[in-house]
Amino acid sequence: MEKLPVEVLEKILTNVRLSVQDVVHFSLSCHHFYQIVTNSNKIWKTKLFQKWPQVKTLLENKQIIFQHEVRYIYELKKRTRNLLEKMPAKFYKRYEISDSDLHEWNNILHEREEVYNYLVLDLMEVVNTDVPINSIEVVPLTTPGNKTFQYYANKVLRYIRQLHLSKVWKEYISLPQSRQILEVGAVFVAQWCQPNVEVSVEDIGKKLDNIADEVKAALRSFYPEHPLFKATQQQLDLWRMENRDQNEWKVNECRQLITVMRAVLFQQMKFCGNNHSYYMPQNSFINEVLEKRQGLPITLAIVFEGVARRLGLRCEPISFPAHFLLRFCESLDPESDWYYIDVFNGGQIVRKGACPHSRFSGSRDLFPVATAVQVIERMANNLEVSARQHAHPNGKITRLRSSLELLKLVNPRDISALVSLARLYMLHNMDTKPLENFLLSQEFEVPEQAQRVVHMLRDYEAHHARNDLGLFSQVEAAPRSPNLHYAVGMVMKHLTLNYKCVIYDWDPVCLAAAEWQAQNNVDKLQLKDEQPFYNVLVEDGSHRYVAQENLTPTSDREEIYLNEDVGRHFSHYFETHYVPNAEKEKEYPADKKIRHWFHHQKKLESINL
Structure with missing residues (x-):
């Protein structure tokens, strides 16, 4: 065995059936093998990408020692488990955990660029482990499938995801409007509100690509000479990544495309509005809408616009007070005939003067095109309404908290959302100091409103100091009385x-x-x-x-x-x-x-x- 060439050993050890632990055990069998395994960047690079394929694009082109990277990931996992194990005793009496309570995790995130991805992978593994525990007794916290371990892993996952997404948002709004793609904004909302679900721009983009391909296939059947089929790959890639400022086709060609699109999405694929459970949060998440093919007008419009853009069409999002439609003009002339597409009602065409949600005078500028930021703000408002309607008054607050914190991020001057967030923090004895500092750092149209909120928060801090001294406090046993028939856990x-x-x-x-x-x-x-x-x-x-x-x-x-x-x-x-x-x-x-x-x-x- 010792005489085998290094290349052969590398071939064996990089086999997908061998785990990282197998390679480590093999290296410890003798000094010769230890040297080969330790010095082979190929072995460790392959093992790392086999076990964590999600980080391949992050590390593939980096000049690093992959054995050190694998060791760091395993050491990070131990530290993660250690921090999670401390949380139940620390926060058992705390109904909701403040961001400031999780500062240790923020410190870890700043260690190196890749840490965020490693932490997400590890925490996702914890929260998504579905293993039954067959014991009538209390089990160790780290037992696979332990719901308490998963509960705190979810809290941390939400925290680090939203820290990361706050940076993603700043990058998004710094882009020129031509690059602020609606579907990317919709993915951001879905990621913010579903921290334990893996939603990526790449996956959503591929699903929209597939719908666009379905439209092309149907178009070829009816209009095989359509110029879309002569578009270069470079053009198709550009339409995918940039908002259109005009259609790429003549009037009749646009009409053919829209007709086929409506048939494919609303008749063939059965996309529709969800009238029965309108404000359920799933209707606002683009991943859920693409899977279930139903949703709110705004998410259905984002799907339709994303497909249309891939086909060289420009659909303008219009945010009415009580509805959300797409405006489409077949001609390059902005004063020519145009109409609305009602994606919530089967792609119905709404002509000038026929929209029940407006006072049409025929002016194209009566309702301006909604920017990507305005669309995302409206999605956040929908999620706040959803959280208030579908959460019992005595129920969970995480959804409401997430939607209000999302509004704080996308519209930092929305004073009503900030007031609601302040009240929620105070109600659940959370740290209000960061919100106070935030209010002082912003410029508001009516500064007195912000000052009143700041005074409210300071009064709260003065008279209702958080019981941080209670962290790790001894839990006292509750004596049962004879009239108690039932028990905790029943x-x-x-x-x-x-x-x-x-x-x-x-x-x-x-x-x-x-x-x-x-x-x-x-x-x-x-x-x-x-x-x-x-x-x-x-x-x-x-x-x-x-x-x-x-x-x-x-x-x-x-x-x-x-x-x-x-x-x-x-x-x-x-x-x-x-x-x-x-x-x-x-x-x-x-x-x-x-x-x-x-x-x-x-x-x-x-x-x-």
Whole structure:
């Protein structure tokens, strides 16, 4: 074996079936092999790209020692795991984590250019690991599939993605408008709001390329002599990357293309507006719209415009107060006949004077073309409305926070969004100092408005100081009272509202304010407020406070696992119930006996059946 040429050994060791660990173990078998493996940049470069193909374009042309790069990635992974393991004890009592609480991750990001990509790959691996945990007991945090580990990895992933995207946004708006492509802006929005989903400009571009190819195939069937088929690859590449200032074709040729485009997208591919769930966030994410082929007018318009641009057509986005359309002029003459394309309603053509959303006088300039930045701002506004409409008042705030922070980025002078963000930060005891500094750094049309917000934040800081001293505080065990029937982790059904939920906290009697009790008719309950009340996570993403007499155990958990706060309290689901994480177990140690008794009873029932 020692006599084999280095080239042969490299050929063997670069085989895709051998892992990085296999190569390391082989190198430790003798000094000769150690020298060969250590000195072969080819082996380590190949292994790195085999294990992490996502970084190939980032590193392929760099003159680096790839063994050092592989070592750095593994060392970074250890540091990542170490930081994540500290987070549950540190933030167990914190409902929402401030960006300033994650400064350690920001420090890591500044170590070198590639760190962002390495961290994203590692955190994505954590959050997307779907391995069942078959244990009735509390498990170590790093157990694959541990929901608590994934919960905090998601928090960090969101933080570092949005830090990175803030830089991407600055680069985007610094481009000339001819290079501010709508689909790129739509990808930015999708990435901002879906940190645990891999959405790339390249993938979205390829999907739009494929739709454009479908249109070309249909065009060839009906109009084989269309000049589009004579366009050079250089022209096609330019149309893909730059906004058109005019159409590339004559009037009749444009008409042929638009006719075929409408037929392919709306009849053949079935793109349509989502009337049934209009403000669901998925309708604003271009990756979801391309997959499900339905969405809001604005995202459908971005798809249509992206395909049209690839075919040498110019479609102008027009942002009406209550709708979003594309304006199209077949002629090079801006005063000639033009019309709107209503992509939300099957590509319907809306002529001059027929649009119900405007007071048409026939003037082309009545509604100006929306810039890419204006389109993205409107998408952010849609997402804020969506977050407010579809999040229960007692539910998750991450979606609302993300949409407001997106608005802060794309329109830093939107004072109403900044006020909403300030209130959200104060409500959830988050660090408001960075927002205060931001307000002081901006110029507003009405400076007094910003000053009032700053005073509000300073008053909050003075009277409601964040309890940072509580970080890593000792969790005290809650004593059970005899009237408590249920336990943390048990899956329940509401007897009147029929929703499914999981208990994550309880009080021996109702501790809610008198106003809340009156609003929720607690006095009409059989035992009124003199009974246990449970804090529960509901399948719709909310958390609620429920009387014991309104709950009954169930084995049907349905979609409780989709509630993003499950991981804050529980590590996994086991057969009949959710198993608390270490912090929750410390707080409710006596509940374990009740959970296990119910589990045993369910097992007996299944055996008897």
